[in-house]
Amino acid sequence: MEEVNKQDTPAQKSLDKMKHVEFVQSLDSKVSRQSYEYWISEHLRMNGLYWGLTALATMDKLDALPSSEVIAFVMSCWNENTGGFGAFPQHDAHILSTLSALQILILYDRLESLGDERKNKVKNFILGLQLPNGAFQGDSFGEVDTRFVYTAIQSLALLGELSKEVIDRATDFILKCTNFDGAFGRAPGAESHAAQVFTSLATLAIANNLHLIDQSKLGSWLSERQVLPSGGLNGRPEKLPDVCYSWWVLSSLALIDKIHWINSEYLESFILSCQDLESGGFSDRSGNQPDVFHTCFAITGLSLIQGKKHGLKAIDPVYCLPSEISANIKKWPVDYS
Amino acid sequence: MLHEVKKQRLTEEARLNKLKKDKAKIKTYRALTEEVLKGKIERQYSKHNLDLTTKLIDLNPEFYTIWNYRREIFSKLFEDGVLDKKETLEKDLGFSMEQLKRFPKCYWIWNHRVWCLLQLQSINEANWMYEFGIASKLLEMDSRNFHGWYYRRFVVENMENNMKIRHKDDSQQQIYQYLSINIKEYQYTTAKISKNISNFSAWHNRSKLIPKIYDNLKLLSDTTAFPSIRHIFQSPYHILMHELNYIKTGIYMDPDDTSVWLYLHWLLLDPFFVEYLKPESSDGLSSYMDILKSQLQVVMEVNALEKEESSTGEDNIWCLKSILIINDVLEKETGDNSILNTKLEILEKLIRLDPLRKGRYLDYRNGAAKLYSL
Ligand SMILES: [Zn+2]
Numbered sequence: 167m168e169e170v171n172k173q174d175t176p177a178q179k180s181l182d183k184m185k186h187v188e189f190v191q192s193l194d195s196k197v198s199r200q201s202y203e204y205w206i207s208e209h210l211r212m213n214g215l216y217w218g219l220t221a222l223a224t225m226d227k228l229d230a231l232p233s234s235e236v237i238a239f240v241m242s243c244w245n246e247n248t249g250g251f252g253a254f255p256q257h258d259a260h261i262l263s264t265l266s267a268l269q270i271l272i273l274y275d276r277l278e279s280l281g282d283e284r285k286n287k288v289k290n291f292i293l294g295l296q297l298p299n300g301a302f303q304g305d306s307f308g309e310v311d312t313r314f315v316y317t318a319i320q321s322l323a324l325l326g327e328l329s330k331e332v333i334d335r336a337t338d339f340i341l342k343c344t345n346f347d348g349a350f351g352r353a354p355g356a357e358s359h360a361a362q363v364f365t366s367l368a369t370l371a372i373a374n375n376l377h378l379i380d381q382s383k384l385g386s387w388l389s390e391r392q393v394l395p396s397g398g399l400n401g402r403p404e405k406l407p408d409v410c411y412s413w414w415v416l417s418s419l420a421l422i423d424k425i426h427w428i429n430s431e432y433l434e435s436f437i438l439s440c441q442d443l444e445s446g447g448f449s450d451r452s453g454n455q456p457d458v459f460h461t462c463f464a465i466t467g468l469s470l471i472q473g474k475k476h477g478l479k480a481i482d483p484v485y486c487l488p489s490e491i492s493a494n495i496k497k498w499p500v501d502y503s
Numbered sequence: 504m505l506h507e508v509k510k511q512r513l514t515e516e517a518r519l520n521k522l523k524k525d526k527a528k529i530k531t532y533r534a535l536t537e538e539v540l541k542g543k544i545e546r547q548y549s550k551h552n553l554d555l556t557t558k559l560i561d562l563n564p565e566f567y568t569i570w571n572y573r574r575e576i577f578s579k580l581f582e583d584g585v586l587d588k589k590e591t592l593e594k595d596l597g598f599s600m601e602q603l604k605r606f607p608k609c610y611w612i613w614n615h616r617v618w619c620l621l622q623l624q625s626i627n628e629a630n631w632m633y634e635f636g637i638a639s640k641l642l643e644m645d646s647r648n649f650h651g652w653y654y655r656r657f658v659v660e661n662m663e664n665n666m667k668i669r670h671k672d673d674s675q676q677q678i679y680q681y682l683s684i685n686i687k688e689y690q691y692t693t694a695k696i697s698k699n700i701s702n703f704s705a706w707h708n709r710s711k712l713i714p715k716i717y718d719n720l721k722l723l724s725d726t727t728a729f730p731s732i733r734h735i736f737q738s739p740y741h742i743l744m745h746e747l748n749y750i751k752t753g754i755y756m757d758p759d760d761t762s763v764w765l766y767l768h769w770l771l772l773d774p775f776f777v778e779y780l781k782p783e784s785s786d787g788l789s790s791y792m793d794i795l796k797s798q799l800q801v802v803m804e805v806n807a808l809e810k811e812e813s814s815t816g817e818d819n820i821w822c823l824k825s826i827l828i829i830n831d832v833l834e835k836e837t838g839d840n841s842i843l844n845t846k847l848e849i850l851e852k853l854i855r856l857d858p859l860r861k862g863r864y865l866d867y868r869n870g871a872a873k874l875y876s877l
Binding site: 200201202205206207208209210252253256257258260305307308309345346347352353355356357358359382383385386389390392394397402403404405408424426427428429432442449450451453454455456457459460 | 504505506507508509510511521522524525526528529532533536540543544562563565566567568570571574610614617618621647649652653656701702703704707708710711760761762765768769773858859860861862863866872873874875
């Protein structure tokens with residue numbers, strides 16, 4: 167095995183922050199607007215903006231995008247009829263874009279600019295999506311997924327509007343998604359998947375209910391996600407590694423205090439090997455097309471293992487926001503009494 | 504969110520060419536988007552608007568707002584009797600299938616398909632058997648697609664519900680039908696696994712089906728039904744024996760595959776089996792201890808073979824992990840202190856051979872984490 171490592175683990179490089187900042191800036195520019203891809207990704211704009219801003223904030227470069235324009239865009243995506251945010255002006259509200267919108271506002275410490283009335287409507291939009299079994303649907307069309315439970319619960323946490331009733335029911339649902347391997351699927355009966363582990367675990371963390379699961383068993387499953395020769399993490403057994411799992415798996419390990427159950431040096435090399443040193447940004451695997459989603463989760467993942475070394479801000483594994491920002495979020499149950 | 508997209512390196516000529524083509528495509532796309540969204544805001548629900556959503560979704564099936572609008576139009580046109588609900592929705596299942604073939608991982612398309620079926624179900628016109636065939640076809644295209652497996656479970660659940668309604672006055676018939684669906688699913692996992700032993704999605708589903716089948720067989724008064732699997736499902740003990748035998752070849756064939764090992768750990772540690780086996784069985788069956796010991800022998804034999812074949816002469820990592828877990832259970836169950844040394848030896852080997860997870864093994868060694876839990 168030692169042989170394999172020497173041959174195939176790429177030499178450790180440094181993080182080219184300047185390039186990544188430029189990459190995020192280039193996503194909405196005169197040049198990008200000339201490409202068809204820019205226009206057909208409007209349905210992801212709010213999420214994309216959150217990913218880009220979180221990457222920037224982690225690199226301590228939040229000011230690389232114009233804050234007033236960003237906030238104006240977020241506000242223009244609010245949907246008065248439903249009370250939620252869409253991904254783009256005139257697009258329908260969805261729980262995914264609603265969380266991204268709230269996260270962006272809190273990144274700028276501008277949550278208050280929503281105003282009480284709008285805030286209340288956002289809250290009611292989210293509460294209206296919870297189903298009798300405790301799960302949340304993404305919008306009124308009924309898709310159910312542990313992803314939506316997390317996005318809903320985090321949104322309520324950001325608004326400071328958690329309640330015992332909502333939390334207990336969400337916890338019940340999450341626990342029903344546990345599998346024999348100790349990990350979680352998107353719904354009861356569904357196969358374990360690292361991204362669903364993150365959303366399930368982070369929900370339990372917000373609900374102060376992490377003690378309800380078998381952390382040792384789950385940690386073992388999570389640590390098996392690291393594979394050779396790349397040292398990267400995969401999302402399920404017998405699948406290829408992908409840099410976005412640096413976030414899903416690492417944040418999960420962080421939540422149960424087991425980051426040391428994988429090899430950080432190998433992972434660091436893998437993450438750095440996914441950088442695109444020409445255009446900036448990260449791709450799922452070395453040599454692929456970079457995008458803002460993988461850029462965000464490569465950088466936040468890197469911050470969890472080697473933040474100081476690469477000059478990155480500490481990131482909160484529960485909220486995927488810089489820790490200095492998440493510190494101000496009302497925590498359940500201590501801040502609610 | 505790009506996955507598996509190779510980096511494009513365009514020549515200057517190709518770049519200019521794309522720019523030109525994109526300009527035209529952008530113009531069409533933006534004009535169409537504007538027109539469709541205008542219709543949506545003005546609450547226009549006509550066949551013309553419907554056709555526009557078809558065109559736009561065909562260009563961009565990720566545009567969730569347009570799927571929503573499409574469903575709003577349908578609902579209104581059904582209500583007004585402009586469109587026939589059954590015919591229209593069946594046609595839309597065809598449309599979503601076309602999209603799924605192009606984008607098998609797009610959540611919104613799967614979601615729309617589910618919506619169509621539930622609408623059909625509300626007028627008792629959903630053809631779940633047909634859908635069941637579709638689910639199989641989709642998993643043939645990609646046997647690990649978790650959308651595909653999720654969808655298959657959704658279809659099966661609806662088949663179960665329908666059958667319950669059909670036989671609402673005959674609880675035995677309900678159980679019989681429920682079993683025939685789930686036994687077929689169990690056999691389907693066997694088929695998938697024999698095609699590819701690394702298909703953990705199939706192993707996972709198998710672990711969910713077994714307790715269901717067992718529990719329901721107990722409720723069935725006709726003891727001659729399902730003769731082909733009856734003997735396997737007599738008791739958790741019989742199931743365990745059958746499954747252990749089933750995975751044996753897999754372990755010998757490919758001891759580096761994680762799927763089979765995870766399944767073995769389920770068999771040896773899950774309360775479904777352990778709670779049945781734990782009270783010393785009086786009817787001449789082997790006890791939990793005997794089973795653990797004989798599995799330990801199997802794994803050690805595989806490990807010895809691997810060691811012989813390996814160029815480095817080292818132990819097989821997954822064999823070691825399983826030997827460790829089995830020994831740990833044996834130690835706790837028997838109170839035999841001498842097992843501790845064996846465990847420590849294995850941990851030393853794992854720390855050396857599986858350095859990625861060194862921290863975990865160290866935690867096991869110093870008692871900071873438990874190896875297994877019953
Ligand atoms: Zn990815």
